[in-house]
Amino acid sequence: MDSPASYFHWGFILISMPNLLVIAGMIVLFATALIVPFPHGKEGADGRR
Amino acid sequence: MDADKPVMVPPVAGKPASWTLRVRQAITRGLPMDHFLPDRQPYYVGSWVYVFGVVTLAALAWVIVSGVALSFMGPQWWHDSSVGRFFNSLHFWSVQLFFIFMVLHLWGQYFMAGWRHGRAATWMIGVVIFGISILTAFTGYLSQQNFDAQFIALNAKDAMNGSGVGAFFNVLNFGQMYGLHVMLLPIGVTFLVVVHVVMIRMRGVVKPIDTEGVAR
Numbered sequence: 001m002d003s004p005a006s007y008f009h010w011g012f013i014l015i016s017m018p019n020l021l022v023i024a025g026m027i028v029l030f031a032t033a034l035i036v037p038f039p040h041g042k043e044g045a046d047g048r049r
Numbered sequence: 050m051d052a053d054k055p056v057m058v059p060p061v062a063g064k065p066a067s068w069t070l071r072v073r074q075a076i077t078r079g080l081p082m083d084h085f086l087p088d089r090q091p092y093y094v095g096s097w098v099y100v101f102g103v104v105t106l107a108a109l110a111w112v113i114v115s116g117v118a119l120s121f122m123g124p125q126w127w128h129d130s131s132v133g134r135f136f137n138s139l140h141f142w143s144v145q146l147f148f149i150f151m152v153l154h155l156w157g158q159y160f161m162a163g164w165r166h167g168r169a170a171t172w173m174i175g176v177v178i179f180g181i182s183i184l185t186a187f188t189g190y191l192s193q194q195n196f197d198a199q200f201i202a203l204n205a206k207d208a209m210n211g212s213g214v215g216a217f218f219n220v221l222n223f224g225q226m227y228g229l230h231v232m233l234l235p236i237g238v239t240f241l242v243v244v245h246v247v248m249i250r251m252r253g254v255v256k257p258i259d260t261e262g263v264a265r
Binding site: 022026029030032033034036038040 | 097101149152153157
C-alpha cells in the first residue's frame, strides 16, 4: 500500500493501474446494466408499471 | 353562529392578486402530486440504467451524513480515534461511489440524449453539479489536515495562479478551502441536486429515441 502505483503505458496513453481498473469496472457495470433484465411489476391498465 | 370562523376573501376572476395563490397555482400546474411522488413509471424506465441516478443520490446522502459528523467532531477525531477514522473512510468512499455513479448516470443520459423535449436545463444543471462536485472534492483533499493536503496544496497553487484564479482562490489558505468545502460548495451541490430532481419530476423521464423515429 505504501509503494507507488504501477502504470499502464501504451503509446501516448499513460494511466495508473488503479485508475485503469476503476474505469474498466465502470464500463463493465454500464454494459451489465444494459444487458441484465430489470424485474418488472404487474402492468397497470394504462400500460405503466 | 359562525362567528368563530375566519373571514375569507372571496376569489376574484382572472389573475389572482395574492402572490401566494399565484405561486400555489403555478406549482400545482407545473408539478402535480402524481408527478412529484409517482407510484408508476412508463414501461421503458424498467432498466438498470435508470438506477445510476438514484444510487448517486444515495451516495450523496452518505457524503452529507458523514461530512456533518466530521465537521462537528474535528480533525483530531477523524485522525486519532477509530470511530473518527471510520467516518473519515465512510466520507471518502461514499464520495468515490458518488463520482462513479454520477459518471455512469452521465453516460446513460448522454447515450439516450436526455436533454430532448425541453430537458436542456435539466441536463445543464447536471453539468454544473458535476463541475461544483469536482471543486468540492478538490477542497476536500485540501481540508484533510495531513501531509497529503499540504502536498496537494503546494502543487496546486501554481496551477491556480497560472490559470489566473489564485488571487481569490488561494489553495494555501486552509480557512478559505475548509469553509468552501463544508459550507458553500455542499450547499450549492445539494440545492442544485434538489432542483435537478424536481425538474425531472416535472417533465418525467425522456422517451427512448427509437419510440419516436429520429431524435430531435
